[in-house]
Amino acid sequence: MFRLAATRSALTASRAVGRRNASTNVAVQNIETRWKTLSTTEQNTIAKQLEEAQKADWKQLSLEEKKAAYYIAFGAHGPREPITKPGHNLKVVIGTIGVVAASAALFYVIRQNAIEKPKTISKEWEEATNEYMKEQKMNPISGIASEGYQGKGYVVSK
Secondary structure, eight states, X not given: OHHHHHHHHHHHHHHXXXXXXXXXXXXXXXXXXXXXXXXXXXXXXXXXHHHHHHHSOGGGSOHHHHHHXXXXXXXXXXXXXXXXXXXXXXXXXXXXXXXXXXXXXXXXHHHHTOOOXXXXXXXXXXXXXXXXXXXXXXXXXXXXXXXXXXXXXXXOOO
């Protein structure tokens, strides 16, 4: 009884493989280039046919069917499609250089048209600040009002 069942299932599988190969070989040829042009129903039909074909012996699958099954499972389509296209990196580099150049040009123009330094950035003002800090005894432990202070204090201009 088991032999008979095994023979029948093998016979049915070989018939299904024969029918499948004749009908799907045309559908799976060069699937990588045609996949995006197929309608959703055609894509689903091909995927189902290949799924059924993979349930049988893989040695019976043609090379085209194996390639198509791999592409459908792992190919660059749908959610696995790359976000960036070839040449995208060059566009990013050129865009970045352009933005940096525009920023530098804007900075240069602003600096050229700016008013003079504020009066608080003069040597006289900084020396007056030092005197004021000594009078107010600011930072008496290690700063300008400490005993034996040797630093320049707030004088940074030349």
